[in-house]
Amino acid sequence: MASSTPQLVDRAQIRRSLDNFTAFWLRRVESWRERNETATEKKYAQQFWSELFNCFGVNAARMDLFEQDARRGSTGSSGYIDLFWPGVVIGEAKSLGVNLDIAHAQARDYLAGGTVSDFEMPRYILCSNFESIRLSKLGDPETRFDITFSLSELPDYIDQLRFLAGFEAVTKEEEEEASIQASKLMADLFTAMAGDDVDEAVGDEAPTDPEEEDNRTQQTSMYLTRLLFLLFGDDAGLWEQDLFYRFVLEETTAGNLGAQLNSLFEVLNTPENRRQRLPEHLAKFPYVNGSIFADQMRTEYFDPD
Missing domain, CATH: 3.90.1570 (tt1808, chain A)
Known part of the structure; x- marks a missing residue:
């Protein structure tokens, strides 16, 4: 398209x-x-x-x-x-x-x-x-x-x-319902990635030191944080409208989703002047400084290899 x-x-x-x-x-x-x-x-x-x-x-x-x-x-x-x-x-x-x-x-x-x-x-x-x-x-x-x-x-x-x-006013009730549905989806995704046996403490009892947290939970949390950032970027105009949505829709399948996401994370962590021969669908993403994409994690739940 x-x-x-x-x-x-x-x-x-x-x-x-x-x-x-x-x-x-x-x-x-x-x-x-x-x-x-x-x-x-x-x-x-x-x-x-x-x-x-x-x-x-x-x-x-x-x-x-x-x-x-x-x-x-x-x-x-x-x-x-x-x-x-x-x-x-x-x-x-x-x-x-x-x-x-x-x-x-x-x-x-x-x-x-x-x-x-x-x-x-x-x-x-x-x-x-x-x-x-x-x-x-x-x-x-x-x-x-x-x-x-x-x-x-x-x-x-x-x-x-x-x-x-894309021109449509959204009511407050519709926004709230969308937020609830999104929260449920993220919770389901966390369970699917981290497993049903994850038993981390929450609230005041939750670990504050990453070393105290289960490694699988850490990896899952970071992956979800990255995905949320990309969804926010689509919504907030950090790049071309719906760029991440189109990337998932057009460039990924059930078999290559993990590899494609890992490639995208690497691109987001690479300044534009250091990139070489990227396909157009990746080249359009800007460099995101900070640490959110710095530590590349190829987790078993997304990486088909």
Whole structure:
């Protein structure tokens, strides 16, 4: 992808892109009607989603947002979600003329199936049958909405769709819930790395001397501190927006995650004028002085070797 996450495209640029998108797809829909073409969902849905998301600076194909395996809440049977961006939006497409209530109910059925975890729950449901679009914001009753509009009206709903480009106010309640979920994730990650048998004292009884602390606990704590710093850097503008997020999404797999993180830590600990022949995805990270990345630890839980 040119970019795997929103690049904060300005409003005027989004509007121009939406105007072009709408004009193109209106012509295509008209040609389908003239030819009496059916089964448009299977043939064109991913292109439709991709081009719509591109208007907001998001490359859905490279983000691997299409056809995510999921289980239906109503039947327990397996299927796949047409479009799924964890924590952001779930999308369902139907062929031209199909009632969008069907698509909306299907999206909710997948959300109720247990496959989507709490921290992956999207804030929006987006449905389309090419000629109409239905957008629902979930969550807080005071801010949620459910609107349906025609394809020709799409550019008029730029404000409701700008969440795709990263422009969205977050309520205090949503921030608190996100913090709780993040804390749970970090606790689960600590347990997964350090093991269930870690039994360190806490509070006033916690060790203050690193030598008194279990080595595995030390290593785990340092790894989590580094990861938290990188997540903070993405949020606080210490470097290009979502640079670490894109690094994990695009450059790592289950098999190479440890090696890639170790490489990144080394880069962060190396001044720019001492770096040589780095790939672009690493070269964009700045030097971080201090000691947080100075002691390179290749821990067994992340290093596949």
